[in-house]
Amino acid sequence: MMGVTPSDHWYDYDLAGAYTTGLLDILIPDYGNIRLSKNPDDYCGHVMGFAFVTFQFPESVPYPSLPVRTDQYGLFFPLSGESWATAPEIELALSLGAEMTIHNGIIVPWICDTSPHNSESTSVFLPFVQQVRENRNRHIKGSLEEKFWKEIGNSLYGKLAQGLRAKTAFDTARGLNRSLPPSSVTQPFFAAHVTGFIRAVVGELMNALPSDSSVVSVTTDGFLTNCPLNKINMSGPLSSRFQSLCDIVDPGSSMLTCKHEVSQLIAMKTRGQLTYRAIQGKPVVHARAGVKPPADIPRSDYNDYMVDLYLNRLPGQTLSRSTLISTREMWLSESDLVSREQDIRLNLEFDFKRQPVQPAMNEGHLLMSSRPWDNMEEALQQRSLFDDWRQTHTLKTLADWDDWCDFLYCRTVFSDMKLKVGSKRSDDILVRLFLRALTQCQWGLMLKDKKSYSCKEVAEWLTSEGYSVTCQKAPAGSPGPEGRSNVSSPDEVQCIA
Numbered sequence: 212m213m214g215v216t217p218s219d220h221w222y223d224y225d226l227a228g229a230y231t232t233g234l235l236d237i238l239i240p241d242y243g244n245i246r247l248s249k250n251p252d253d254y255c256g257h258v259m260g261f262a263f264v265t266f267q268f269p270e271s272v273p274y275p276s277l278p279v280r281t282d283q284y285g286l287f288f289p290l291s292g293e294s295w296a297t298a299p300e301i302e303l304a305l306s307l308g309a310e311m312t313i314h315n316g317i318i319v320p321w322i323c324d325t326s327p328h329n330s331e332s333t334s335v336f337l338p339f340v341q342q343v344r345e346n347r348n349r350h351i352k353g354s355l356e357e358k359f360w361k362e363i364g365n366s367l368y369g370k371l372a373q374g375l376r377a378k379t380a381f382d383t384a385r386g387l388n389r390s391l392p393p394s395s396v397t398q399p400f401f402a403a404h405v406t407g408f409i410r411a412v413v414g415e416l417m418n419a420l421p422s423d424s425s426v427v428s429v430t431t432d433g434f435l436t437n438c439p440l441n442k443i444n445m446s447g448p449l450s451s452r453f454q455s456l457c458d459i460v461d462p463g464s465s466m467l468t469c470k471h472e473v474s475q476l477i478a479m480k481t482r483g484q485l486t487y488r489a490i491q492g493k494p495v496v497h498a499r500a501g502v503k504p505p506a507d508i509p510r511s512d513y514n515d516y517m518v519d520l521y522l523n524r525l526p527g528q529t530l531s532r533s534t535l536i537s538t539r540e541m542w543l544s545e546s547d548l549v550s551r552e553q554d555i556r557l558n559l560e561f562d563f564k565r566q567p568v569q570p571a572m573n574e575g576h577l578l579m580s581s582r583p584w585d586n587m588e589e590a591l592q593q594r595s596l597f598d599d600w601r602q603t604h605t606l607k608t609l610a611d612w613d614d615w616c617d618f619l620y621c622r623t624v625f626s627d628m629k630l631k632v633g634s635k636r637s638d639d640i641l642v643r644l645f646l647r648a649l650t651q652c653q654w655g656l657m658l659k660d661k662k663s664y665s666c667k668e669v670a671e672w673l674t675s676e677g678y679s680v681t682c683q684k685a686p687a688g689s690p691g692p693e694g695r696s697n698v699s700s701p702d703e704v705q706c707i708a
Contacts, residue, residue, distance in 0.1 A: 221473050
């Protein structure tokens, strides 16, 4: 969704201890028996596998489960495309009816499945997770010690993925940026499997929601919906597997935790949601999409500040933000760690991770639902064009929506006709085409029509209707009636839109 949601009871669910619990899904891998496989069925069940696939989901699937990564805009989940996917994601896609071709893939079996002498199926990370859980339980929830052990548990997942993507860090010993090296426990198979497993569990839960339920937004390990917990189907194979892992960590616990409950939301983008109307005694939803309120705003007023900022945002608006200087700048300038003010461009517009549909006004602001993109070409084209449009516009009203749709139409349809569009809209282009047809006696316009009105009269008529049209001398060689070159009448006057 985008905009101010309808009044309802909205729940913010997260998978319980998503990443530490997900680590328990990893058993001891048998690297000596890694094998190639292009059979989708080999990726179903409790296996660790990775594949490059081409896929096509049925149009009836509301939340496709295969990620497509882009360099500029992050992950998308379209109905069709190409994806690097994990075994749990492939299993879910097949259960949703996706047609799939695996171009290349590997299966990493568990050693308990391949060795008759070793039937142990304990997770590699069980001792670590148990230690973290025991130490967290020794301390009061929310205390420094409890948060410390929680951070240790969450950081192991990050260390598994350290150094796998191109990231740099400043090396104070050499005074240079260098690639962030792998950690001592970096393991790409483990990191990818945990991420894919969590994504697949969330995808399975969302696709099993009742048809009358709505989803406002989703992240890797949670989603916002108006479906109460007792109506969420958690009996799917992936959800059941995750619940069994939760029972190992905390017997009798639920795999889903509700962190916030509100009666009305503002949905800005994937990681930007605010509370429009709260529920008495319940914590509010407050994800600011990277915006840092001014220092003189108390934390208790952050949500109100963000609501006002979003509803009254302007095109090109900037905010002043205080940031600490970087380690690199400290090293090069021999400076202390100090803060500095800088202006940043406000970016609270919809991120087009899904295609917006069904525009309507609610509480004085535009409200839209969304559907998955059919393919990545369509998604990237519209997102790129929207980035151009939002430089001078915001998407707040139905008039804004109409203007965006017209801008999109002009840039997609008329660009293929080799017309110079620029910032013009469809009616401006129609005026230009009409003048061209009048000059060249096309589209049923005849020479007598052209002679019935002077250029000045045509220009004045169109100007009175709100279009900027002027008269000027036709250059030699410009097209005349029936497309003939205007060589014999270089002084003829023509209208220019």
